[in-house]
Amino acid sequence: MKQIILFSLLLTIAYSSHAQFTLTAEIRPRTEYRHGYKSLIDTTQSGSIFTEQRSRLGFGYSSEKYKIGITLQDVRVWGSQSQLNKTDGLTSIHEAWGEYFFTKKLSAQLGRQELNYDDERIFGSVGWTQQARSHDVALLKFADSTFTVHAGAAYNQNAETTIGTSYTITNNYKEMYFLWLNKKIGNLNASLLVVNNGIQSPVAINSTRFSSTIGPYLEYKKDKIAASVRGYYQTGVDASKKDMQAYFAGADVSYTLVKKFTFGIGGEIYSGQSQTDTAKAYKDINHSFNPLYGTAHKFNGYMDYFYVGNHSNSVGLNDFYFKVKYKAEKWWMALDVHQFMSAADVLDKKELTATGKYQAMSSTMGTEIDFTMGYNLTKGVLLQIGYSHLLATETMQALKGGSKDETNNWAYLMFTFKPQFLKN
DSSP states (O other), X not given: OHHHHHHHHHHHHXXXXXXXXXXXXXXXXXXXXXXXXXXXXXXXXXXXXXXXXXXXXXXXXXXXXXXXXXXXXXXXXXXXSOTTOOOOOOEEEEEEEEEEESSSSEEEEXXXXXXXXXXXXXXXXXXXXXXXXXXXXEEEEEEOSSEEEEEEEEEOOSSOOSSOOOOOOXXXXXXXXXXXXXXXXXXXXXXXXXXXXXXXXXXXXXOEEEEEEEEEEEEEXXXXXXXXXXXXXXXXXXXXXXXXXXXXXXXXXXXXXXXXXXXXXXXXXXOOOOSSOOOHHHHTEEOOOOOTBOOOTTTSOTTOTTOGGGOTTSOOEEEEEEEEEEXXXXXXXXXXXXXXXXXXXXXXXXXXXXXXXXXXXXXXEEEEEEEXXXXXXXXXXXXXXXXXXXXEOHHHHHHHOSOTTSOEEEEEEEEEEOOEEEEO
């Protein structure tokens, strides 16, 4: 009822004003079949089938001196509530921000909002997940025709308090500060990102442990060719106060043939922690790169074996891939092939048990094949299907559990309805 009242109120305000208003919606049900998604399935397990739906209502207002954006969001699995359910605790505010313009080039944007920078390697909305990601953050923004600067700051607490307390919300930072610089020079788009990420100390109230991530992103596009290079280095300390020395590097290039076929190759390296190096000097340092708050789904395979949250203290990842896409007027289809390898040694536990030797397994973890297809049924309605298959190795089994000999696959069917009710 509250959502219906708000919807009616927004319509009334919009039609009675001369300002710029937008009112949009999104309904996105997705049915998935999972049989070895995120981790290898075991011989005693069976696959799952479910439908999860994201429903959104978005409202935007723009005047000469300020803007606001509000996105209401509801995410639920079909059948997770009774038909006669009386209460609803699943609807939330995904975004609610205001932006004030000091000048035409300088502004401040405050509130809950998505952060998307460059290719979304470090900051991304993770739009594939139904809930997506947003931040409570303050941004100072400057932009002219070719140069953009964003400076962000966030300080989180569980609730309103009268004394200092520890921050206990999981999978989130206590403090975060960043600077993003972007310059466009002809066909080149160049950025520099610096992030100071603060995690609550597990042993001291009101104490934060900081890591720093810094690196460039370069993108070049001209005619049929597109290429990008990115790299980041991490230092500081992790949540356990262990020193960090980690890095990430990636590069790819694509070529569009006859305006319909696009071919691409590339690779990424996430540094990792060796399981065979037992030297204290090595073990006292965290070598696993943490991609912080980025989007991994569109880069490292659609079966999400290497999502953002599972890189901490891992052996890292080398991902080499080939991609081909055909795009027609109303539909498209794509095929991606990934070769996964560990960036650091994976311990052969069988050998350790038998001989006491710290010996590494093969670095090859497996090959993933992703097929996707989309069709625009009409304006604002997209049908999308996908199928992924993982050919895993013993190394993947050692890391992820389950069985490499089982059929590990995943499929989905998704409809996206995105009407625009109002734009004036």
